[in-house]
Amino acid sequence: MAGKNCVAIAGDTRFGVRNQTVALDSNRIFKINNRTLFGMTGLNTDILTLRESFKFQMNLYNLEEEREISPKTFAHNVAQTLYSKRFGPYFITPIIAGLEGEDYTPFLCATDLIGAMEFPKSFVVAGTGEESLMGVCETFYKENMEPDELFEVVSQCLLAAVDRDALSGWGSVVHVLTKDGITTKRLRTRKD
Amino acid sequence: MQKGGFNFDLYQRNVELIEKNNYKVPKTTKTGTTIVGVVFSDGVVLGADTRATSGPIVADPNCEKIHKISDYIWCAGAGTAADTENTTGMISLQLELLSLSTGRSPRVRTALTLLKNFLFRYHGYISAALVLGGVDFTGPHLHMIHPHGSTSTLPYISMGSGSLAAMAVLETGYNSKMGEEDAKSLVHQAILSGILNDLGSGGNVDLCVIKHKSMEFFRNVDTTNSKRKFRKKLPYMFKSGSTKILEKEIEEKMRKMEIVNEKESQIEELEEL
Numbered sequence: 001m002a003g004k005n006c007v008a009i010a011g012d013t014r015f016g017v018r019n020q021t022v023a024l025d026s027n028r029i030f031k032i033n034n035r036t037l038f039g040m041t042g043l044n045t046d047i048l049t050l051r052e053s054f055k056f057q058m059n060l061y062n063l064e065e066e067r068e069i070s071p072k073t074f075a076h077n078v079a080q081t082l083y084s085k086r087f088g089p090y091f092i093t094p095i096i097a098g099l100e101g102e103d104y105t106p107f108l109c110a111t112d113l114i115g116a117m118e119f120p121k122s123f124v125v126a127g128t129g130e131e132s133l134m135g136v137c138e139t140f141y142k143e144n145m146e147p148d149e150l151f152e153v154v155s156q157c158l159l160a161a162v163d164r165d166a167l168s169g170w171g172s173v174v175h176v177l178t179k180d181g182i183t184t185k186r187l188r189t190r191k192d
Numbered sequence: 193m194q195k196g197g198f199n200f201d202l203y204q205r206n207v208e209l210i211e212k213n214n215y216k217v218p219k220t221t222k223t224g225t226t227i228v229g230v231v232f233s234d235g236v237v238l239g240a241d242t243r244a245t246s247g248p249i250v251a252d253p254n255c256e257k258i259h260k261i262s263d264y265i266w267c268a269g270a271g272t273a274a275d276t277e278n279t280t281g282m283i284s285l286q287l288e289l290l291s292l293s294t295g296r297s298p299r300v301r302t303a304l305t306l307l308k309n310f311l312f313r314y315h316g317y318i319s320a321a322l323v324l325g326g327v328d329f330t331g332p333h334l335h336m337i338h339p340h341g342s343t344s345t346l347p348y349i350s351m352g353s354g355s356l357a358a359m360a361v362l363e364t365g366y367n368s369k370m371g372e373e374d375a376k377s378l379v380h381q382a383i384l385s386g387i388l389n390d391l392g393s394g395g396n397v398d399l400c401v402i403k404h405k406s407m408e409f410f411r412n413v414d415t416t417n418s419k420r421k422f423r424k425k426l427p428y429m430f431k432s433g434s435t436k437i438l439e440k441e442i443e444e445k446m447r448k449m450e451i452v453n454e455k456e457s458q459i460e461e462l463e464e465l
Contacts (some may be wrong), residue, residue, distance in 0.1 A: 083274055086198050088199070112273070113218045114272070131249060155435040181442060
């Protein structure tokens with residue numbers, strides 16, 4: 001979700017195989033650089049594979065370009081990687097959140113599993129609870145939120161949606177990205 | 193490094209996952225869509241709605257469906273969103289290289305042939321239904337391209353899930369001697385008809401008017417459908433501290449270190465030796 005010169009990304013930490021819970025601490029939100037956060041949901045093996053693949057590509061980018069990648073460029077990179085597997089795709093739904101340019105304009109991008117991008121100004125959602133998340137974000141979102149308020153809104157949205165989804169929960173983590181750095185907070189959710 | 197073209201590495205695994213393990217595949221974003229094109233006396237008008245759906249959910253309420261192929265050749269796309277984006281992007285790239293190597297401005301017919309050949313190679317698996325319109329030195333042109341690679345050249349075209357609603361308006365209102373304002377108004381009405389009557393289309397109306405050496409893009413011309421009339425006036429306020437936190441970690445951005453007096457210290461060391 002985007003605020004005033006800040007963005008927040010939140011996710012739960014359950015890893016399961018259909019109804020069986022396998023792990024309670026799986027992290028699916030990764031920091032690409034000081035300006036970009038990248039989250040994925042879907043098939044865990046593809047999440048891990050793509051995490052390593054993008055880490056490799058970003059290291060190479062930093063060495064060749066001698067600068068950090070901007071969130072927008074990274075989003076296009078993700079879309080291209082996903083579309084190259086158009087017939088035989090990675091089963092993931094990625095979300096990219098970052099701060100773009102000198103004035104730290106919030107940038108949000110979500111793509112589908114084959115890389116069709118959308119750039120909304122307000123919020124993006126993904127995962128098994130995405131329908132509940134859309135509803136609750138649509139209600140609680142407002143423009144130009146400061147980082148503290150943004151954290152509250154994002155947390156409440158995630159907790160509400162996670163409560164209504166049997167496959168999500170068992171802990172959650174919220175990252176708030178501003179020009180001064182990233183604040184990571186862990187929240188307590190229902191353990192069922 | 194990867195060569196060009198599509199990568200089929202994961203195809204086998206995906207087939208097994210879906211058939212043996214009943215994996216629930218994430219949905220692709222489709223552009224349900226109403227797209228329309230009309231030829232008038234001086235050029236072409238293209239129109240599109242702005243809704244992108246993912247199953248029954250609206251994934252993007254305000255997406256751009258009219259893509260640039262070249263300065264005066266534009267293309268509206270319906271079908272799978274990723275396919276229309278990447279297909280028009282690829283052909284736009286090829287057309288730019290072609291026009292640089294031939295030294296001539298590109299023709300609409302060239303874009304048409306490139307698109308139809310590309311789509312036919314994939315026998316409809318790339319689900320992109322396109323309305324291609326533009327003005328080159330031979331005059332205004334409007335074509336429709338189906339996902340399997342067949343094309344038609346017509347004075348007015350509608351495609352997408354809302355094509356029937358739009359075509360009804362076009363058939364009623366089209367005449368071959370229309371001017372620019374009439375054509376814009378007709379396309380606007382056709383898209384609006386699609387938005388109102390078709391569930392897969394919605395959002396705002398986008399228009400693109402192309403004439404000889406001129407192109408005007410009207411993004412979100414009509415937003416009457418998007419304004420939420422009954423939105424709660426006072427937004428919900430969450431007080432700071434209302435969410436209970438377990439752990440908190442703050443990572444501050446590392447400040448760039450400034451190197452000062454580097455040269456002076458080096459000189460001092462040399463003098464000592």
